[in-house]
Amino acid sequence: MLFFVLCVQVAVKVLSEAPPAPPQNIHVDKWNLTWTPATEEGPVNYTVQYRSFDSTVWRNVEACVQINWMYCHVESTKAEAEHGCVMLRVQAGRWGLTSDPAQVCNRHGDSCTPEISLTAQPGSLTVHLNRSHGLALEYGDHAIHRVYYGKEGEPLKEFKDTASSVSIDKLQEGQRYCTKVQYIYYNTLVGLASCTQCELIPESDCNVVFLLQLISKPFLEHHNPICPSPSEERCDVISCISPDDLF
Known part of the structure; x- marks a missing residue:
């Protein structure tokens, strides 16, 4: 006792x-x-x-x-x-x-808190923002957004300053990333930040593609072909290619 x-x-x-x-x-x-x-x-x-x-x-x-x-x-x-x-x-x-x-933080955007929405793509996260917010109408380009971002569960230390929507690139696919946004005026934080929102960065949906099926015959004749002659048995193949890589 x-x-x-x-x-x-x-x-x-x-x-x-x-x-x-x-x-x-x-x-x-x-x-x-x-x-x-x-x-x-x-x-x-x-x-x-x-x-x-x-x-x-x-x-x-x-x-x-x-x-x-x-x-x-x-x-x-x-x-x-x-x-x-x-x-x-x-x-x-x-x-x-x-x-x-x-x-x-503020759950809903208002004249003092940015209203945001997110779009996740393989390797990137786009933060959609309204350029014509109340502070911008009052102060012009001196009132912009500060977009904080980072992996879920970690402090949001990285940030970008932008007047309008912005894409955050080189993100790890299969991971959740979070962001919050606050107005700044002459590098001074204004009002309440938006509450943190998170999205999963999807993995690339990329199928096995043979380069020979994607490039026209004249192009192959003009450039060095992957298979120099029909008699060769081995042919190098691009195993995965995204649409962006074709142009």
Whole structure:
């Protein structure tokens, strides 16, 4: 019994000295912010913060400071930034210690978050974007998209800056790749990023093709043929060729 009590005391002491893990699955849907707790024991509260893209100061959302529930209506933050474009984050707290801040994404595109769709092809992923978004109409070519990408389960560290839709090439076939997109203005992130979307990069559908069946006879007569003479028994064959390789 004494051993059990000591174990409980040690566990409580360890928990009290370690900050909680940040919340998970954080997203906004029509200004309703929700999240789920990290898988750990102990009392945890949450604080929601925001900042505009022209500021470096994070401020608390007044109605959502050290709350015990897992949602917050954040429409009031629209009035705090130009075009209503704010960035949001959530921190977990316990016994005076706070977690690392977890950034918020937006499930649906709006004037402050790009709306995207994906098309996967063998070796590449195309991110479809709208060039005529609200910020572009206001700021022209100074407001574009930052497209983050990477393999599923890995941090999205790679990115491309683009005004419109973009293709990401040289991707590994048979692997899932993910992307998220955020507006940038003069290299400054604006508003909320889109929530991460992932697609499987398909493998090439390439059948065995004989080159002699694809190239006309005059072409073979003009160039060095694969089979120099009819008497030769061996003929080199291209085992796989894609339509793009023919032109």
